[in-house]
Amino acid sequence: MREIHPEHLDDMARGAGILGTGGGGDPYVGKLLAQHAIREHGPVTVVDIHEVPPDATVVAISGMGAPTVSLEKIPAGTEEVTALRALERFLGRQATHLVPIEVGGLNSMTPFIAAARTRLPVVDGDAMGRAFPEAQMVLPGLIGVTVAPMAVADDKGNTLVLETVSNLWSERLARTACVEMGCSVSCADTVMRGDQLADGLVPATLTLAEDLGRTVREARAAHGDPVAAAARLLGGVRLLTGKVADVQRRTSGGFARGQARLDGLGGDDGRSLELSFQNEHLLARRDGEIVATTPDLICVLDTDSGEPVTTEGLRYGLRVTVLGVPCDPRWLTPGGLELAGPRYFGYDTDHVSLNR
Amino acid sequence: MREIHPEHLDDMARGAGILGTGGGGDPYVGKLLAQHAIREHGPVTVVDIHEVPPDATVVAISGMGAPTVSLEKIPAGTEEVTALRALERFLGRQATHLVPIEVGGLNSMTPFIAAARTRLPVVDGDAMGRAFPEAQMVLPGLIGVTVAPMAVADDKGNTLVLETVSNLWSERLARTACVEMGCSVSCADTVMRGDQLADGLVPATLTLAEDLGRTVREARAAHGDPVAAAARLLGGVRLLTGKVADVQRRTSGGFARGQARLDGLGGDDGRSLELSFQNEHLLARRDGEIVATTPDLICVLDTDSGEPVTTEGLRYGLRVTVLGVPCDPRWLTPGGLELAGPRYFGYDTDHVSLNR
Incomplete structure (x- = not known):
């Protein structure tokens, strides 16, 4: 158990932005909203999964929509609590803990907005271990939690x-x-008892996000290689270092969808990488060959600063490095792949293991 | 207070089909569903508005959607009670009475489906005195009921x-x-107390529908003029007798929208009438001149049988007579016209009084 103050959220939002694999909302917007709420209402307590009583009522808080929209249409900051209260009224009981549905830029922060206002603790973990575009893509779904x-x-x-x-x-x-x-919009859903968290959540991902954000920041301050430091911490593999050569993007059906092409630089000169995304990056093809697929994490970082680059932040000329990071192993079970494997998204390929 | 048995619904559905001004769903489908529910669960009690206790919880039950769809995708007959139970759970109290939101072919019957299954009484009245296409077009809205x-x-x-x-x-x-x-789909909404019904409802429209249906049936049996009998009962004015010459129809945005042209026959030879509809008939132009507009009722009846013809039932060659029937006077107040007058639907005209 520890207290989260506004200054902790700088590292956490940066790291969550990387783990969000391009989606989960903009880390900067989310951080500002959460910091504002904490300054106004006081620090938020974060608890480990094993500190949550078995009969606790844990509610996931998140934002839903196209990140392209939430960047311009900034949330009011009150929607999270409105959603929570509506859910509690339906349940006939109050939430005892909040948890992020995903560890993404905005969505790692939304529970802190609600937690500051309601004085509820936040559980250190999330229901994906990354960000995914659709509501049913959560590990609790694999243990029968709706x-x-x-x-x-x-x-x-x-x-x-x-x-x-x-x-x-x-x-x-x-x-x-x-x-x-x-x-x-904001959502409150995926109600779990405390004794379901070990199976339903990826543990300690808020701490991981903060560690990751700190690692990147410190490597940058020491004039080191922040992207290499992030890759080491995550056990990730470098897919390409290059610059953004083309982005096709559309907001349709409530999602930001598109493709981006990166041309290699330096050691990757002459190579190219194509990214396909639906809010989050779902598939990476290098020189035409699939080298990474959902549910593994495909993370785009600014090559110099190590800052996360969201799918809506991709723009021509940006120098980026793409990392492939292994997902939580539960996503590679048949049930996990059915929910969030490449075939669900219409790609005619099995999951491709990341080459180390 | 009286009991409604399956045989009462034949006349009521026919009359409600006429009062539904082309919309409110198909009377035949609604009647069969309600008769089935009553045969299975027992008769339904209908009470007058003044018999409802002031502190009663009255819930409007209705179907929403495009009648073109509900004709082919027959309701399961359980949706009304599912909606009612969800609303009651939210309210934290149980409904004491049900009421139709509109007196239309299907929607005059949907409360009977729920009433038979729940053993709740139905209030003799409705929130429009006709059918309208959109949920906010209800008289309770004029007295602050949401x-x-x-x-x-x-x-x-x-x-x-x-x-x-x-x-x-x-x-x-x-x-x-x-x-x-x-x-x-089915809806449960527009919760009223008993003491709000006098201002929020058009009284006794279920009885009116049954009287109207009986009048048409008896005139037909006596080889009389069922359309003239209906017009007399309703104080309606005949706009045209003719045959359907053209129908343009599309299902878009959850509505059945379109236009129909009728060519006059007999005394109306050489004249034509154009009807515009969005689920319900909204505007009638005779020889280019607007002769009837929403919120007045524009009712299309089979010229021979007096049976109601819904907008989705209009087809080439059908012999019909169109009646204009004055709406409840509350619809002609500024607030009423703002909700359901011709300008709301995009027609550049004020309400046109029916010429007797």
Whole structure:
């Protein structure tokens, strides 16, 4: 158990931005909103999974929508609590702990916004060990925990509470509401008991994000190689160092979708890497060959600074290095691959192991 | 107070089909579903508005969607109760009475489906005195009763409960969910106390529908003129007798939209009438001149049989007579016209009084 103050969130948001594999929302926006909430309401307690009582009511807090939208349509900062209260009213009981649904730039921070305002503790972990674009892509789904009941709230004060027959229906109905509400909303869902967290969460990912963010910052300050330092910490493999040569992007169906092409520089001169994304990076082809696929993490970092580059931050000429990072092993089970493997997203390939 | 048995619904559905002004869903489908529910669970009690205790909790039950869809995708008959239970869970109390949101072919019957299954009484009245296409077009809106909290349920078992900042947002969010759920869902909403019914409802429209249906049936049996009998009962004016010459129809945004042209026959030879509709008929132009507009009722009846013809039932060659029927006077107040007058639907005209 420890207290999180605004200054802790700089490193955590940076690291979560890297683990977000291009998605999970913009780390800068999320950090500012969470820091503002903590300054106003006081520090947030973070607890380890094993510190949570077995009968605790743990609620995942997140933002849903296209990161391209949330960058310009900044959340009001009240939607998280509105969603939480609507869910609690439905449940007939109050949440005892909050948890991130994913460790991504914005979505690692959203639970802190709600936690500061409600004085609830945040659990150190998340339901993916990375970021994914769709609501049903969560490890709790593999142990029978449903996304619904799911509350969705917008910046205007509209809320809805969903009960569904499947997690795919939760995604479909929340997504269409999200689009109609302006493509950037807050969600409270995936209610777990404390004794389900060991199986339902990837543990200690908030601490990992903070360590990662600190490592990058310190390597940069020491004039070292922040990207190499990040790769060492994560056990990641370098896929390409180059510059962004082309980006095709569209916001459709409530997602930011597209492709980017990187041309190699230095040791990678003459090579190219093509990234395909739906909010998050899903597939990397190097010189036409698939070298990394979802559910492994495909992380794009600024080559000089080691800062995370989100899919919506990709722009022509940017110098970046792409890392492949192994996902939580539960994602490589048949159930995990069915939820978030490359075939779910329409790519005609099995999961490809990262070459070390 | 009286008991409604399956045989009462034949006349009521026919009359409600006429009062539904082309919309409100297909009377035949609604009647069969309600008769089935009553045969299975027992008769339904209908009470007058003044018989409802002041502190009663009255919930409006309806179907939402495009009638073109509900004709082919028959409701399961369980959605109404699913929606009601979701709303009750949100309210933290049980409904004491049900009421139709509109007196239309299907939607005059949906409360009977839920009432038979729950043994709750149905209030003799409705929130429009006709059918309208959008959720916010209800008289309770003029006295500050909100549509939300609003529960929506589909045939698969998915439900959502909305809380919104305005009735227009209730319509928007319920409509997008409806489209995603398959364009035919059930709703429970517009919660009123008993002492709000006198101002919020048009009284005795179920009885009116049954009287109207009986009048048409008896005139037909006596080889009389069922359309003239209906017009007399409703104080309606005949706009044209003719045959359907052209129908343009599309299902878009969760509505059945289109235009129909009728060519006059007999005394109307050489004249034509153009109808514009969005689920319900909204505007009638005779020889280019606007002769009837929403919120007045524009009712299309089979010239020979007096049976109601819904907008989705319009087809080439059908012999029909179009009646204009004055709406409830509250719809002609500034607030009423703002909700459901011709300008709301994009027609550049004020309300046109029906010429007797």
